[in-house]
Amino acid sequence: MNKFLVAIPMILLVSCGNPKAPQQTQGAHAQSQILGDTGVTISRDMSSTQEHDLTVIVGDKNIDISYHDSGFSNFDGYGATLSEDDKAALKKAAEVFAQASNLNEQSSADDQVTYKILDYLSYAPSNYAFESNRYDKQLALKNEGITCIKKNTIVKAEWNTLAASYVTENILVGTNWPNSYGCMGRCGANCGNWLPSSWTKDCMDHDACSYRNTSSGGAADPNCGDEFTESADDWTFGVINGCRG
Ligand SMILES: [Ca+2]
Ligand SMILES: [Ca+2]
Ligand SMILES: [Ca+2]
Numbered sequence: 001m002n003k004f005l006v007a008i009p010m011i012l013l014v015s016c017g018n019p020k021a022p023q024q025t026q027g028a029h030a031q032s033q034i035l036g037d038t039g040v041t042i043s044r045d046m047s048s049t050q051e052h053d054l055t056v057i058v059g060d061k062n063i064d065i066s067y068h069d070s071g072f073s074n075f076d077g078y079g080a081t082l083s084e085d086d087k088a089a090l091k092k093a094a095e096v097f098a099q100a101s102n103l104n105e106q107s108s109a110d111d112q113v114t115y116k117i118l119d120y121l122s123y124a125p126s127n128y129a130f131e132s133n134r135y136d137k138q139l140a141l142k143n144e145g146i147t148c149i150k151k152n153t154i155v156k157a158e159w160n161t162l163a164a165s166y167v168t169e170n171i172l173v174g175t176n177w178p179n180s181y182g183c184m185g186r187c188g189a190n191c192g193n194w195l196p197s198s199w200t201k202d203c204m205d206h207d208a209c210s211y212r213n214t215s216s217g218g219a220a221d222p223n224c225g226d227e228f229t230e231s232a233d234d235w236t237f238g239v240i241n242g243c244r245g
Helices: 003-016 025-029 084-100 109-121 134-139 201-213 221-230 232-237
Strands: 031-034 040-045 052-058 061-067 072-076 154-159 167-172
Touching: 040 084, 040 109, 052 084, 052 109, 061 109, 072 232, 084 109, 109 232, 154 201, 167 201, 201 221, 201 232, 221 232
Parallel strands: none
Antiparallel strands: 031 040, 040 052, 052 061, 061 072, 154 167
16 A cells, blocks of 8 residues: 555544544544554544545555434445454453543433444455445445344345355344354344444344354455445444344
8 A cells, every 4th residue: 555645544543533524624624533552543624514534544544434313424445454453452442432421321412322333343254345436336236235143033145156156045033153253143243242232234244154154253344244234324323123032
């Protein structure tokens, strides 16, 4: 990656607090927050009534997200691939954020979205690139939006891999598979913490693809990266949309 391009937003962060769009007046409303000693910084702009902006900075990577009430309007990582260290830092940052903001069911949607995005980023498949507008491109393929699923029902998981264009498997929602694949169909690793979780079809597809393509977590992008992309809206907005299993 071009280091010069990466360096620009870091410098602007110091000067105006918004690494994304310093030339726009809305940037003046961005508020930065360093999450403990994780090395992760978030910058949020909630000043618009239409759309809110969140930038996550981890290491030399910058992920810009804009969202409205029920979904993303932008999700741009500028091609960043998160290292295992980055992902560990993001996982810790999600916990730090949850504790610092006393996150609970009554928390603001913005706080819930911020937490879920940190959690989502921390779970990126190995070698997965957060390309520019990747999420928008994938919307046209098999993304099932945010489709709720219920625990103790059978759902037909569907996914594809480099070797197989269409794979299905009937799976009991909430069943526990080995190697941190507890709570199948929940968006996220295992069964989560005290916070409400999203339970959706796209997350079941991603869980099943990941499990069947790797025995150790960290599914490689060529097989399950598209399923990971398609689960971003579920992961982030599932609870808000009532998909609580
Ligand atoms: Ca989806
Ligand atoms: Ca796939
Ligand atoms: Ca899961």
